Amino acid sequence: MKSPWISIFYDKENNRTYFYHLKDYKVVEGSYSSQGSLATILSGVVGVVLYSLLRHYLLTLSTTFLVISSVISGLVISVILVFVVDKIISGNFQGRQVSLEHIPASFFKEGAKQFNKQLRIVIVLLLLALICSYLLYDSNGELILFFITILSWILPTFVLAFLRPFKRKKMYALYKKNQLLIENGGL
Template identity: 50%
Template sequence: MKSPWIPVFYDKKENKNYFYNINEKKFVVGEYSAQNTIVTLLSGTVGVVLYAFLGSFIIKMPTNYLVSLSILLGIFISVLLVIVIDYFSKKSFFGTPISIEKVSSCFEEGEKQLNKNLRIGFWTLLMATLSTVLLYFSNGEAILFFATTLFWMLPIPLFILQRPFKRKKIYALYKKNQLPIENRDF
């Protein structure tokens, strides 16, 4: 990802993402629509239908290949997802500069949020590993295959899109008053 936008904080109450642009040295806000309820209901319905169809289905393949295929498929889909998200975000993101007074609270809350998200990422990685072990010792159950694939899809975008190393760096620079922010006239 070569995007200059570093996520700093997501405000759930206002449904706004705050970003720092490392090239332009600007701190901006991007607004997005709330998650659609129909999408949530549809994904739950698809999950139930898949379980009904594949709950007792057995994949006739050696366990080693099945586990490897599940991991590789999950990683491939997650990398593809990151590439697509990065491509569209470069083309469609325009931020509005915000007042310098709001910056301080965003950095404080953003650092807490990043630590929480990294813990969630760690647990999803742990769940992916556990799911892989369960799949390895199963009879090739299709539902475990898809669950393992899903669990391997989750942690990679979570870590990559959070950009934790760059975020930690800008948080440290901000604490030392060494992060240039050129919103001063706003």
């Protein structure tokens, strides 16, 4: 990813995420609108409709080929999505600079805890993707399992790409050693 923004901490109370800019050494605050329940309801309805339409269709290819093609398709789709979303974010992200007085040490400490939880979620998602791949391999070539396996590989790859684990761990380690440059001035 080319975006210079790395997430530090998500403040649940104020619905704000704090980011560190790798090149400008600044901490900014970004806010997001929370997802409405309409999107959740629609995704559930779409899932039920797709299942009812596709549950009886079988692909007559070998299951090994289906598993390999579903995993590769999922990974390719997630890489394309990461590049598209990264391009949109890096061009449109506007954050409000935070003064040094408003950047408590707890942001980095709590952010590291949030990051570790997110990594555990990615590991669980990868295990679920492996389980879906096994179920597809063990099936008769069901089309619905093929699509579920593709989706199960998209999600952990996409989430892992935006977590930026290596840069984020390095940032937290530098902060812990008081070596992270933060050049936020007064506002």
